[in-house]
Amino acid sequence: MQTFNTPAFFQKSDSAFDDLTGALGDPRPHPSETALEQLGRALMTELLDVIADTALEDYQTILGEALIGAFHSAAGRIERDADRARDAMRALDRNFDGSEAADTELQEATAKARAGDAATRACELIRDAASQTWTVSTGEVWTAWRGSRRGTHLTAAQLEAKQAIRAIRSRRAGEATPDGPVVAFRGAPSADTAVDAGRIFDALNWAKQEWPGMALATTGAKGAEKLAIKWAQQKGVTLILARADFDAHGKAAPFRANDDLIALEPSCCLTLVQSVDRERASDPRPFGPALNLGQKALAQGLRHVPIRARST
Structure with a gap:
């Protein structure tokens, strides 16, 4: 019985990226997925090491986000x-x-599109590895400044709220758009301790059990919402950002962002109006925008679940 060897560019590997680049037929080698991820980690680690304990440490957040954002922009x-x-x-x-010239043009355009897809994916792998290293090293979570971000198997995809709202309206009009339940979350900026993180993660894990295909919608504000974004990245849950536009709406921006969250028609709204860490009891004031989201959810007949401290 005659056997045939499978060409190298059709052989399956452990990496979807390596399979993609292997099928391009380019005689030049591509870096492996592992090598690109190592590059992203190394770049971020080197940056943080160089600026540590120097005057530039005051600008660590700007520099770190700029490095990640550069690969996001390139992608x-x-x-x-x-x-x-x-x-x-x-x-x-x-x-x-049917002419030879037309056939050549078509092949060239096809090759350019496929090569571009591979290069885009390479940038995303570097970006996501640098972003993960940034979060592990600093505890901060990077989100794209504008536009959407396609997720990898390690991180959550990211959408802008207005884009997701358009998709919902298109679906109502009968157009084919991805469906999936949305869980909205707003939390206090002061709720950023390990105790708060535990309660937020408990609530989000519960929500994911209730709606396995959920997307998480939040404004990306500091504190509790950054912790929620970190959870989404760890779980590979799609992230929808309804950013507060202070330039357009001034002090009302956090409340206008709630309107975008409600317009997403969430299956559930989770709110954490103040830290559940008893050591933070010095600031008992509830976070107004989180209270407001709960009120708007109830007014619209949406399910609202407030996050509270564990019962003792």
Whole structure:
């Protein structure tokens, strides 16, 4: 019985990225997924080591986020180039006349689109590895400044709230859009201790059991909401950010962001109006925007679950 060896570029590997690059047919090698992740970790580690205990340490957050954001921006630029190549592919395919010149153009556009997809993915792998190292080293969570972020198997995808709202309205109009339950969360900036994290993670784990395909919607504010974002990244849960636009709405911005959260038609609204850590009892005032989200949810007939301290 005759056997055939599978060409290297059709052999399956342990990495979807390595399979993608192996199928391109480029004679030049691509770095492996593991190597790209190591690069992302090394770049962030080197940055943090160099600025530690120096005057630049005061600017650590700006520098760290800029490094991650650079690869996020590069991924977006390359993806737009690949999309333009796909537009060219569609035009060439529609107008294909069977000539050798047209066939060559179509092949070149196809190769450019596929190569762009691989390069985009490479940037995303570096970005996500640097982001994870940043979170582990500093406890801070990076989110894209604007636009959406496609997730990897390790991190959550990210959407802008207005984009998700448009999808919901399109679905109502009968257009094909991804569905999935949304769980909204607002929490106090002061609720950032280990005790708070435990209660927030308990609530979010409960929500994920109730709605396994959930997306988490929040404004990305510091404290409790940053902890919730960290949970989403660890669980690979899609993240929807309804950012407060202070330039447009001034002091009302955190409450206007709640309107975007409600417009997502969440299956449940979780709120943490103040730290559940008894050592933070010096500030008993509840966080107004979290209270407001709970009130708006009840007014709209949506399920509202307040997060409270464990009963003793």
